[in-house]
Amino acid sequence: MAPTPRIAGSRRRGGSQPRWGLLVFPAALFMVFFFAWPLGQMIFRSFTDPAMGLDNYARFVQTPSGVRSLLETLAMSAVVTLTCAVVGYVYAYAIRFASRRVAALLLLAVIFPAGVNLLVRTFALQVVLRDTGIINQLLMRLHLIGEHLTLIRTEFAVALGMTCMLLPYMVLPIYSVMRGINPDYVQAAAGLGARPVIAFARVFLPMSLPGLYAGSLIVFVAGLGFYVVPQLLGDNGGGRFLSQYTADYMAQAEWGYGSAIGTILLLVTLTTLAIAARVLKVGEILRMSFGGAR
Amino acid sequence: MAFLEIRDLTKVYGEKVVLDELNLSAQDGEFISLLGPSGCGKTTALRLIAGFLQPDGGSIAVNGREITNLPAYRRNIGMVFQSYALFPHMTVGQNIAFGLEQRRFSRGEISKAVDESLDMVRLNGFASRRPAELSGGQQQRVALARALVFKPQLLLLDESLSALDKKLRVQMQLELRQIQKEVGVTAVFVTHDHEEALTMSDRVAVMRNGRIVQLDTPSNVYRAPVDGFVAESLGEANFLRGSVRSKDGSGFVLDLGDGLSLAVATDRQVDVGETCTVAIRPEDIELAPARSARSDVVGHVRSIAFAGNTTLYVIEALRREIRVRRPNSAAAENGFALDQEVALAWNAGAALVLSDRQGVS
Numbered sequence: 001m002a003p004t005p006r007i008a009g010s011r012r013r014g015g016s017q018p019r020w021g022l023l024v025f026p027a028a029l030f031m032v033f034f035f036a037w038p039l040g041q042m043i044f045r046s047f048t049d050p051a052m053g054l055d056n057y058a059r060f061v062q063t064p065s066g067v068r069s070l071l072e073t074l075a076m077s078a079v080v081t082l083t084c085a086v087v088g089y090v091y092a093y094a095i096r097f098a099s100r101r102v103a104a105l106l107l108l109a110v111i112f113p114a115g116v117n118l119l120v121r122t123f124a125l126q127v128v129l130r131d132t133g134i135i136n137q138l139l140m141r142l143h144l145i146g147e148h149l150t151l152i153r154t155e156f157a158v159a160l161g162m163t164c165m166l167l168p169y170m171v172l173p174i175y176s177v178m179r180g181i182n183p184d185y186v187q188a189a190a191g192l193g194a195r196p197v198i199a200f201a202r203v204f205l206p207m208s209l210p211g212l213y214a215g216s217l218i219v220f221v222a223g224l225g226f227y228v229v230p231q232l233l234g235d236n237g238g239g240r241f242l243s244q245y246t247a248d249y250m251a252q253a254e255w256g257y258g259s260a261i262g263t264i265l266l267l268v269t270l271t272t273l274a275i276a277a278r279v280l281k282v283g284e285i286l287r288m289s290f291g292g293a294r
Numbered sequence: 295m296a297f298l299e300i301r302d303l304t305k306v307y308g309e310k311v312v313l314d315e316l317n318l319s320a321q322d323g324e325f326i327s328l329l330g331p332s333g334c335g336k337t338t339a340l341r342l343i344a345g346f347l348q349p350d351g352g353s354i355a356v357n358g359r360e361i362t363n364l365p366a367y368r369r370n371i372g373m374v375f376q377s378y379a380l381f382p383h384m385t386v387g388q389n390i391a392f393g394l395e396q397r398r399f400s401r402g403e404i405s406k407a408v409d410e411s412l413d414m415v416r417l418n419g420f421a422s423r424r425p426a427e428l429s430g431g432q433q434q435r436v437a438l439a440r441a442l443v444f445k446p447q448l449l450l451l452d453e454s455l456s457a458l459d460k461k462l463r464v465q466m467q468l469e470l471r472q473i474q475k476e477v478g479v480t481a482v483f484v485t486h487d488h489e490e491a492l493t494m495s496d497r498v499a500v501m502r503n504g505r506i507v508q509l510d511t512p513s514n515v516y517r518a519p520v521d522g523f524v525a526e527s528l529g530e531a532n533f534l535r536g537s538v539r540s541k542d543g544s545g546f547v548l549d550l551g552d553g554l555s556l557a558v559a560t561d562r563q564v565d566v567g568e569t570c571t572v573a574i575r576p577e578d579i580e581l582a583p584a585r586s587a588r589s590d591v592v593g594h595v596r597s598i599a600f601a602g603n604t605t606l607y608v609i610e611a612l613r614r615e616i617r618v619r620r621p622n623s624a625a626a627e628n629g630f631a632l633d634q635e636v637a638l639a640w641n642a643g644a645a646l647v648l649s650d651r652q653g654v655s
């Protein structure tokens with residue numbers, strides 16, 4: 001009789017897997033040095049510079065422009081998330097049901113810009129939106145307007161810019177979830193007597209929501225920290241977003257107060273994530289939207 | 295006119311003709327199986343009937359009404375998908391209620407009908423479960439309940455039992471057929487399993503390359519296949535090809551060459567000299583120790599495969615390999631050994647004359 005074969009891997013699992021785990025070490029070290037450490041520094045500073053205590057936070061709460069900047073940051077992120085959700089959903093739907101070639105093109109069109117430097121893209125938008133930009137020129141040529149529209153240095157420009165920059169992060173998870181939805185479901189709904197609108201609303205849409213949630217979460221959180229776009233497209237005489245506000249004070253070497261604002265931004269981000277984790281079962285959603293496509 | 299009348303149904307993808315002028319008709323309340331190898335167009339045919347695809351030609355009529363151009367949601371046809379396609383975000387009850395809601399039944403009517411159909415598939419008390427919490431067999435029954443609850447004029451089933459394990463599948467075959475009879479709905483059932491098609495159907499439609507080759511009762515497609523393809527689709531078969539040497543009122547003698555011949559009992563008309571193929575089912579051949587038997591076909595056992603209630607022997611005889619399947623039982627000891635010389639015998643009526651006379655192509 002042949003010798004009983006040893007079950008390959010069963011020994012390895014016990015013996016050498018912990019050592020493989022050491023490979024995480026460089027990455028962990030990297031994160032500690034370049035992410036956790038500065039972040040810790042920032043938080044530490046916000047409570048100690050120039051004096052121990054909550055002075056910096058008290059100052060923020062008592063400064064109307066500070067509170068307003070917090071609210072504006074949240075509002076802008078919410079608006080951008082909503083716009084991205086609507087546009088991104090329609091776009092993802094189009095990719096999902098377009099012919100193979102068109103789908104590839106649409107997908108490329110959304111992925112490609114994400115690879116271009118944010119600053120470059122923002123400058124490009126600036127060129128498009130400025131008083132002598134292509135939009136104004138076109139509208140004037142068509143005699144639809146007599147005078148330049150002020151597009152740049154407005155909240156609209158910021159919202160537009162942020163929507164452009166963040167759209168890929170909405171489209172990709174939605175598309176990914178949509179691709180995983182077997183067309184049988186919509187056909188089953190039709191077979192049961194649902195006209196197309198109902199089949200979409202009651203079957204396809206609910207099944208694609210995890211992608212929409214994942215995309216919204218990413219866009220909202222990313223939107224909170226946006227700096228370049230409001231800096232270049234926004235009305236800098238008026239409201240400043242939290243990220244800009246932080247930078248302003250950092251630039252003036254008010255390290256303590258700047259750090260406090262940064263910490264507040266971090267807190268808002270973490271709160272958002274915490275709420276999302278509770279309400280939306282984030283782990284499941286992220287798994288579905290990034291690991292769910294076959 | 296039949297209850298379901300499909301005429302010259304054609305579907306083309308690019309260059310590929312998936313359905314080639316398919317004709318099929320079913321009587322009211324009939325259970326018809328579409329049997330064919332993977333890729334022969336069974337699912338396509340079903341999706342055309344359901345209205346999920348548009349045909350490139352031909353027509354479909356149900357109950358005297360042409361539905362070829364009707365959108366799926368207006369056809370009133372129940373379908374059980376191979377994947378079941380139960381809506382994962384709805385409960386079992388909501389899944390079943392879906393079709394009734396589209397037809398604007400009242401809440402009371404819906405909940406009554408849902409309960410009744412859960413009763414029918416023996417899943418009482420499962421209304422608030424999610425599909426993911428059910429076993430494969432239970433999901434299958436929910437899909438069936440969902441497809442039947444709105445009293446469709448036609449029930450379509452696409453390999454609905456294939457995902458189940460063998461034992462459960464056999465149980466569901468009986469259950470499904472019983473429910474279909476109770477409800478009285480006309481059913482078209484797609485399968486690639488010939489045993490399933492034979493046990494369940496009133497009639498079996500054997501498909502090949504987008505066409506129906508033969509549509510007949512289970513015993514007729516099994517016992518009187520029109521060609522080798524049908525014969526093989528419904529079970530194992532040995533094919534013998536030769537020319538007709540002589541004939542009389544009850545059949546003919548087939549000359550297999552090399553001085554070998556075979557008596558065939560049939561009422562089918564053949565001409566002397568014509569080439570002809572007959573099929574013999576492995577279970578129709580009897581084996582006996584050589585020379586002790588009346589047969590003059592003698593061969594040697596080349597392989598033996600025990601399969602529980604039967605044993606499959608491959609016998610080298612008539613200058614070819616002939617498959618013979620013998621029943622096993624405690625009483626009858628088969629006891630043939632490898633390389634043993636055996637005599638083969640069969641009833642003259644066991645040789646099935648293939649009407650296209652081409653045999654396997």
Ligand SMILES: Nc1ncnc2c1ncn2[C@@H]1O[C@H](COP(=O)(O)OP(=O)(O)O)[C@@H](O)[C@H]1O
Pocket residue numbers: 307310312330331332333334335336337338339
């Ligand atoms: N959308 C499609 N585009 C191109 N070819 C298809 C499409 N759908 C099915 N086919 C082809 O049609 C043939 C029949 O498919 P199908 O009806 O699914 O077969 P079956 O259900 O009998 O296995 C297959 O060869 C398949 O490749």
Ligand SMILES: [Mg+2]
Pocket residue numbers: 336337338453
């Ligand atoms: Mg199929």
